Amino acid sequence: MRRAHTVEQVRAAEAALMATLPEGALMQQAATGLAHAVIDFLGGAYGRRVVLLVGPGNNGGDALYAGAALARRGAWVEAWLLSERVHEGGLAALRRAGGRVGEPREDTRADAAVDGIVGIGGRPGLRPDAVAALDRLDGVPIVAVDTPSGVDVDTGEVAGPHVRATLTVTFGTDKVAHLVDPAASACGVTHLVDLGLTLPEPAVEALQPTDVRRLLPRPASDSHKYTRGVVGVRAGSATYPGAAELCVAGAASGLAGMVRYVGAAADQVRTIRPEVVGEGRVQAWVVGSGTDAEAQDHLAAALGDEVPVVIDADALKHVPAPLPLPAVLTPHAGELAAMTDVERTDIEARPLAHARAAAERYGAVVLLKGRHTLVASSEGVRVTTTGVPWLATAGAGDVLAGLIGSLMAAGLTPYDAASVGSWLHGAAATLASRGGPIGAGDVARALPETVRQLIGMEESGE
Known part of the structure; x- marks a missing residue:
């Protein structure tokens, strides 16, 4: 059975697991899974060009740490910071690995972009600066972190602009938006990274x-x-x-x-x-x-x-x-x-x-x-x-x-x-x-x- 949970259910399960782990371990596990998924998607890391769209939440942190892993494998990685507040540890890791911080621009060449704009608790829709950044990546395949930014995670609804991903890498469990349209149609292929969460009965499920x-x-x-x-x-x-x-x-x-x-x-x-x-x-x-x-x-x-x-x-x-x-x-x-x-x-x-x-x-x-x-x-x-x-x-x-x-x-x-x-x-x-x-x-x-x-x-x- 493919099981999908709500944001509240996922957060409670993550909090319970984090209480048993060293600080930051869960994010590192998620970022590692994300990096491997991007490498599989691109058919390798060396010489690939990856843009990170980084917002203020944990998804932005996941994107930055994954970008650091890609940079260590020989990828050209550039982060576009779409918030004044970003995950400091992730940003420092990216810079240490040779990644860079840049600005959205028309002539950007990239093999993939990683969507870490909004976390699963974000409101539907996107701010104008995020929309403008996405416009500059027109035609570039997008890998969404957890869910495509801008969709309603618990209902599968969309309101206003949102990311349309080629691949969505999610953590711990599927979310309702991965299964329920219209948001599900924006997810592309969904890849689940197991985090070992203990979860309650799902909100939505799909027979296998x-x-x-x-x-x-x-x-x-x-x-x-x-x-x-x-x-x-x-x-x-x-x-x-x-x-x-x-x-x-x-x-x-x-x-x-x-x-x-x-x-x-x-x-x-x-x-x-x-x-x-x-x-x-x-x-x-x-x-x-x-x-x-x-x-x-x-x-x-x-x-x-x-x-x-x-x-x-x-x-x-x-x-x-x-x-x-x-x-x-x-x-x-x-x-x-x-x-x-x-x-x-x-x-x-x-x-x-x-x-x-x-x-x-x-x-x-x-x-x-x-x-x-x-x-x-x-x-x-x-x-x-x-x-x-x-x-x-x-x-x-x-x-x-x-x-x-x-x-x-x-x-x-x-x-x-x-x-x-x-x-x-x-x-x-x-x-x-x-x-x-x-x-x-x-x-x-x-x-x-x-x-x-x-x-x-x-x-x-x-």
Whole structure:
């Protein structure tokens, strides 16, 4: 599990560790890890040109000590001091190692710049002098210390100018901004330097392959189609029959024992999927994808069965608050905006806050789709980091809804089903894409192979 903590949690853990160490030892450990990460990024130190953007906090100190280590390895290192108050020990170390202090200038040639402008406790946004310095490094890859300066570390929000890093080197643990957009998109690749911190439960987490394998429902030797779970799908309409096909394709990916379909596209679905049967008892319903004017009736029927339900697309317009039974809601930003009477731009700017608020309002798991999809519930928040940009394609959400429904029918809780389903959906898209465009059907077809490879990793000891 990839775990992300808040600034308060990190500071408390650091304070506890520092009480057991010599003064300055933790900063030296962080700076050493940062220097090694920069060397790996540049493919060496000797002859490389590195600019340090140095602010007043500990991140500025980390940058200065790392710069000293780079200078001792033969790099040309210049520090741009963006505050009258900087870490004196770090600055002295840089000068002893042969580094220099300079001024921001237009003709600066550098292989990389190290962003030590603002620490994790800084406010969002940057001062004009920092913005001006960054402008003079246009085109130079930036390595951020801990988090890109200018982002809100605890929410993933951005307000005003901020650093866009190619690489972010963080210490002790991931921070919320590393996983939650829009800040996460400014982090580039994130590299974690272990400091040996003792940390509490995370504020946000992201499943990894080992977590998905552990949660994945698998048939026992004596299983049959009913014990593996029956998922019902109420999707599609005369206007959108394809939504039924795609939702059923996600549900029929092999993770549940049987799929039942109810809707206007029954003949079309059964022609393509002869194993799909009609109405009857189910362990979970999926409702809403492409149901158009019939959405409210389908939702009422699904809720009347008193089993867990996945509510998607058209049915989201009719969701009661709070819901009377376990549920997963799967809106994108526009749909959540309509549900909560909030501007879409605000949902996109503050996805974590809005996903949490919606989960509380509806008493349900809310899966807010995006580049990093959020799964929010009373149990916590998980972020999906699998997937490719090609996944932004019509019908992909229908497949996801069906997949989550099958996982709930197979016995996963709504929170785990939404998290595992979102992870598998993104991984299947990556497998199907192979670097190129895909359609929603490609994602559904790739799901069995994605699961097969995941299980194979376990058997090979990976």
